[in-house]
Amino acid sequence: MPLQVIVGAQWGDEGKGRIVDWFAAGARYAARYNGGDNAGHTVTVGGRIFKLHLIPSGVIHPHVIGVLGNGMVINPQTLLEEMEMLAENGIEVSPRRLRISFAAHLITPAHKALDRAIEAARGRAEIGTTGRGIGPAYTDKAARTGLRAADMLAPDFADRLGVHLAAANRLLGLYGAPPLDPAAVCETFCAYAERLKPYIADTAFELETALRAGEVVLAEGAQGTLLDLDHGTYPFVTSSSTVAPGALTGLGLGLTAAAGARVLGVVKAFQTRVGAGPFPTEVSGELAERLRGSGKNPWDEFGTTTGRPRRVGWLDGVLLRYAARLNGLTELAVTKLDILTGIQPLRLCVAYQTADGQRLDDLPFGPADLGKYQPVYEELPGWEEPLGELRRWRDLPAAARGYLERISALCNAPIRLVSVGPEREQVVEK
Numbered sequence: 001m002p003l004q005v006i007v008g009a010q011w012g013d014e015g016k017g018r019i020v021d022w023f024a025a026g027a028r029y030a031a032r033y034n035g036g037d038n039a040g041h042t043v044t045v046g047g048r049i050f051k052l053h054l055i056p057s058g059v060i061h062p063h064v065i066g067v068l069g070n071g072m073v074i075n076p077q078t079l080l081e082e083m084e085m086l087a088e089n090g091i092e093v094s095p096r097r098l099r100i101s102f103a104a105h106l107i108t109p110a111h112k113a114l115d116r117a118i119e120a121a122r123g124r125a126e127i128g129t130t131g132r133g134i135g136p137a138y139t140d141k142a143a144r145t146g147l148r149a150a151d152m153l154a155p156d157f158a159d160r161l162g163v164h165l166a167a168a169n170r171l172l173g174l175y176g177a178p179p180l181d182p183a184a185v186c187e188t189f190c191a192y193a194e195r196l197k198p199y200i201a202d203t204a205f206e207l208e209t210a211l212r213a214g215e216v217v218l219a220e221g222a223q224g225t226l227l228d229l230d231h232g233t234y235p236f237v238t239s240s241s242t243v244a245p246g247a248l249t250g251l252g253l254g255l256t257a258a259a260g261a262r263v264l265g266v267v268k269a270f271q272t273r274v275g276a277g278p279f280p281t282e283v284s285g286e287l288a289e290r291l292r293g294s295g296k297n298p299w300d301e302f303g304t305t306t307g308r309p310r311r312v313g314w315l316d317g318v319l320l321r322y323a324a325r326l327n328g329l330t331e332l333a334v335t336k337l338d339i340l341t342g343i344q345p346l347r348l349c350v351a352y353q354t355a356d357g358q359r360l361d362d363l364p365f366g367p368a369d370l371g372k373y374q375p376v377y378e379e380l381p382g383w384e385e386p387l388g389e390l391r392r393w394r395d396l397p398a399a400a401r402g403y404l405e406r407i408s409a410l411c412n413a414p415i416r417l418v419s420v421g422p423e424r425e426q427v428v429e430k
């Protein structure tokens with residue numbers, strides 16, 4: 001399986017980083033295909049915690065080449081900071097190990113300012129974005145007014161930036177937000193461009209060549225299926241194609257590259273969401289606090305990028321079945337199973353009920369109308385044993401195996417991996 005796509009099956013924050021890290025052991029490339037530094041992928045290796053927002057988590061392995069694909073929107077400042085952080089931790093990030101697609105778009109301070117201004121103007125209807133300028137950068141891309149990585153190679157990059165900033169300042173004015181100083185932004189961005197130039201490449205060509213040679217390319221999705229611009233809980237979504245097919249356009253690969261691909265959906269053992277939007281299985285009170293954690297541990301349910309407490313709830317099997325269909329999932333990795341220890345009984349949403357009492361096993365119009373439905377739960381026995389030390393499927397408590405098998409049956413995809421703690425090796429392979 002030369003192409004392996006790892007995709008979030010929920011609203012993001014499923015723990016994709018550590019799953020990518022696991023599969024990257026056998027890969028040559030790890031490539032991000034969508035989003036930008038709204039993502040936060042955490043990998044814990046030997047007690048060291050790496051929080052990556054742009055660089056694929058796979059690069060923690062020294063033999064892996066990281067690619068930032070054409071489907072991404074890249075804030076050069078965040079990228080350079082992340083490169084420095086990795087270098088300080090002894091991880092090489094030279095152009096030999098990291099490539100940026102010439103066609104990836106750039107996020108500027110103007111995009112961030114617009115993100116904030118547009119959210120403020122929405123008032124109570126705000127989306128709850130990460131404030132990283134993602135929406136405005138993709139808006140520029142679709143409007144054909146964006147700046148791409150290749151622009152950093154152009155002798156007139158400063159002029160192109162100037163045109164972008166002038167347009168953005170006009171827009172900011174309409175929102176009553178203060179304008180940016182074009183000279184200051186140009187100075188810092190031209191310095192970033194000098195540093196990033198050696199990394200810009202035709203990554204689509206390189207990945208296709210690698211796949212033809214039988215090398216493994218790991219496509220690392222960011223956010224999750226339910227945040228997909230087309231298929232998610234619109235308008236409470238991000239602005240990119242988060243689903244597995246987005247890996248093809250977002251990396252510049254043809255359809256045939258996907259033949260026989262592994263499409264692994266990462267599913268948290270319960271459900272979480274940051275930002276606004278419908279969430280039928282959301283819980284509050286003591287159970288929510290239990291699932292969320294105190295915030296003292298890096299794996300507690302607080303945003304990696306924003307620090308916001310995440311909304312939490314029971315696993316939603318209807319949405320998972322939807323995610324399995326849209327991504328074409330071939331297998332599942334279930335994360336954070338250890339967090340469910342001691343919760344009795346467990347609940348799993350297996351269908352929805354409409355206001356007039358009709359049962360729905362699937363979504364008639366995708367997840368946009370979720371707010372209208374009540375979850376129909378199945379209760380399953382929980383378990384009391386801590387799971388952190390377990391490594392074999394057969395050693396898991398029978399109730400834990402029963403819970404996992406039920407999840408697998410609900411979306412008709414086999415379970416491949418289960419994580420039982422934050423460390424790299426705290427994984428049960430099935």
Ligand code: IMP
Nearest residue numbers: 012013038039128129130237238274275
């Ligand atoms: P944006 O991507 O910053 O525009 O935010 C749009 C929506 O996606 C908001 O609800 C964010 O909270 C959510 N979001 C964006 N990136 C992530 C992520 O990596 N994990 C979880 N939620 C995210």
